[in-house]
Amino acid sequence: MTVFVLVVLVWVVTSSAGWPRFHETFLSWPDAKKAFPDIARGFWTNVKMFLIAEPIILVIGILVAITRSTVSPWLTPLRGAAVLYTDLLRGVPTLLVVVLLALGVPALRLTGLTTSLFWLTLVALVLSYGAYVAEVVRSGIESIHPSQIASAQALALSRPQTMRHVVLPQALRRVAPPLLNDFVSLQKDTALVSAVGVSEALFAAQDYGNFNFNYTPLLVAGAFFVAITIPLARFTDWLGRRALRRQRG
Amino acid sequence: MSGPVLSARGLRKSYGDRVVLDGIDLDIHQHDVVCLIGSSGSGKSTLLRCLDLLEQIDDGVIELDGREVSDPHVDPRAVRREIGMVFQAYNLFPHLSVLDNCTLAPVRVHGTDRDEAESRSRELLTRFGLGDKASAHPDQLSGGQQQRAALVRALCTGPRVLLLDEITAALDPELVGEVLEMVRAEARAGMTMVLATHEMAFAREVATRVCFLDRGRILEQGPPEQLLTNPGEERTRQFLRRVLPS
Numbered sequence: 001m002t003v004f005v006l007v008v009l010v011w012v013v014t015s016s017a018g019w020p021r022f023h024e025t026f027l028s029w030p031d032a033k034k035a036f037p038d039i040a041r042g043f044w045t046n047v048k049m050f051l052i053a054e055p056i057i058l059v060i061g062i063l064v065a066i067t068r069s070t071v072s073p074w075l076t077p078l079r080g081a082a083v084l085y086t087d088l089l090r091g092v093p094t095l096l097v098v099v100l101l102a103l104g105v106p107a108l109r110l111t112g113l114t115t116s117l118f119w120l121t122l123v124a125l126v127l128s129y130g131a132y133v134a135e136v137v138r139s140g141i142e143s144i145h146p147s148q149i150a151s152a153q154a155l156a157l158s159r160p161q162t163m164r165h166v167v168l169p170q171a172l173r174r175v176a177p178p179l180l181n182d183f184v185s186l187q188k189d190t191a192l193v194s195a196v197g198v199s200e201a202l203f204a205a206q207d208y209g210n211f212n213f214n215y216t217p218l219l220v221a222g223a224f225f226v227a228i229t230i231p232l233a234r235f236t237d238w239l240g241r242r243a244l245r246r247q248r249g
Numbered sequence: 250m251s252g253p254v255l256s257a258r259g260l261r262k263s264y265g266d267r268v269v270l271d272g273i274d275l276d277i278h279q280h281d282v283v284c285l286i287g288s289s290g291s292g293k294s295t296l297l298r299c300l301d302l303l304e305q306i307d308d309g310v311i312e313l314d315g316r317e318v319s320d321p322h323v324d325p326r327a328v329r330r331e332i333g334m335v336f337q338a339y340n341l342f343p344h345l346s347v348l349d350n351c352t353l354a355p356v357r358v359h360g361t362d363r364d365e366a367e368s369r370s371r372e373l374l375t376r377f378g379l380g381d382k383a384s385a386h387p388d389q390l391s392g393g394q395q396q397r398a399a400l401v402r403a404l405c406t407g408p409r410v411l412l413l414d415e416i417t418a419a420l421d422p423e424l425v426g427e428v429l430e431m432v433r434a435e436a437r438a439g440m441t442m443v444l445a446t447h448e449m450a451f452a453r454e455v456a457t458r459v460c461f462l463d464r465g466r467i468l469e470q471g472p473p474e475q476l477l478t479n480p481g482e483e484r485t486r487q488f489l490r491r492v493l494p495s
């Protein structure tokens with residue numbers, strides 16, 4: 001059945017009026033080969049961004065989530081800031097944050113602040129994804145049974161100790177699959193920084209396309225992303241299944 | 250004879266408009282085994298939680314060794330270090346092995362050396378028939394084994410008093426016995442305990458004193474043979490008629 005649908009689909013597409021032209025501009029093997037080195041170099045930038053951003057995002061997400069789940073009245077201003085941060089950055093499109101930081105910060109001409117687009121857009125991704133991850137971690141923290149906290153308190157653990165040794169380890173285990181899902185999505189969203197001219201894979205592909213009027217490199221860039229995100233997704237599934245198996249003992 | 254280990258005077262606690270504890274006076278002396286009985290919602294759990302300073306009280310005084318600890322200036326953790334508590338369910342930390350559950354508080358709170366904490370925990374686990382479960386995770390244990398492990402964990406810090414809140418209530422009937430056997434052993438060994446329970450036969454057997462709670466008050470208290478067979482109050486009689494097989 002699937003094969004049949006596929007065959008019909010291929011037939012419909014290849015017999016369309018625009019197919020010869022499409023084939024020429026999007027599926028040209030020589031252009032793919034020519035653009036490949038630039039895109040590969042660009043993609044290394046995507047991977048670098050991902051690798052640097054991911055651990056920072058995780059740390060920020062956890063810190064913000066912990067801040068939001070504190071109860072001490074002393075920390076009310078900090079809690080407010082954490083709520084504002086997550087609400088604001090989850091509400092604003094990531095692309096907008098990228099553009100704002102890349103254009104806005106250099107315009108301020110603050111001494112000591114970097115004007116490197118690589119780092120500015122990296123910060124934008126970190127800020128945006130930090131808010132998402134914070135919410136995921138918070139949902140994990142809130143899913144921990146109150147008896148667990150009561151048990152920790154009854155053992156005379158302090159609140160930070162309870163968070164560190166009882167709540168957080170369980171919460172992170174529980175939200176590992178959605179967290180990894182967010183990271184797959186982050187790897188993809190590193191392409192957003194092409195909007196302000198950081199020469200990553202998508203930018204290199206567009207660049208080539210604009211000069212040579214051939215857009216095959218876009219598909220090449222797509223293949224690069226898929227080559228990373230699909231294994232990441234399978235890895236996520238595997239981790240989720242393993243967690244389930246462990247829970248069932 | 251010295252004064253009580255733990256005592257409550259005029260304890261009051263309400264949730265919003267609902268008064269849950271209404272003037273509780275209770276003295277727990279060393280080696281006492283006090284059983285709290287009463288219908289659901291009478292305030293047994295709340296009383297135990299207040300004694301462990303897990304709840305803010307509205308009025309009254311709680312004393313540990315004659316020292317007022319309900320004072321807001323007293324660090325509740327200093328009190329909880331001296332008291333062990335086990336709840337109805339979800340006591341053990343599922344991400345830690347049984348041994349790590351047992352050593353967490355000794356190492357992190359009491360500053361015990363890890364090796365020492367581990368050997369003491371293993372010794373207690375072995376004494377209560379869980380020696381081979383030290384490296385197992387809680388979800389690999391039966392409900393009865395889990396509650397026994399929770400009891401061992403509470404004993405690992407060497408508490409002066411043990412507070413047990415219906416620790417067999419969530420268990421299958423055939424698993425209740427092994428947990429009660431462990432409580433019985435601790436009672437015989439002279440552990441001071443306060444336990445909320447629905448197991449009247451067990452209360453009669455181990456209690457040195459039974460307190461009947463009714464709508465947030467201790468309506469009457471006395472030795473088990475007297476209170477459980479010949480109570481002074483009509484409401485106690487009604488309660489016992491409902492829970493005791495005639």
Ligand SMILES: Nc1ncnc2c1ncn2[C@@H]1O[C@H](COP(=O)(O)OP(=O)(O)OP(=O)(O)O)[C@@H](O)[C@H]1O
Binds near residue numbers: 288289291292296
């Ligand atoms: N956190 C809370 N917020 C509001 N009401 C509460 C809370 N905890 C307990 N209560 C109320 O306080 C009353 C006493 O509850 P408690 O759990 O102490 O009773 P109990 O004697 O232990 O009952 P059971 O035998 O069912 O365990 C109940 O009416 C309950 O609804």
Ligand SMILES: [Mg+2]
Binds near residue numbers: 294295
């Ligand atoms: Mg109760």
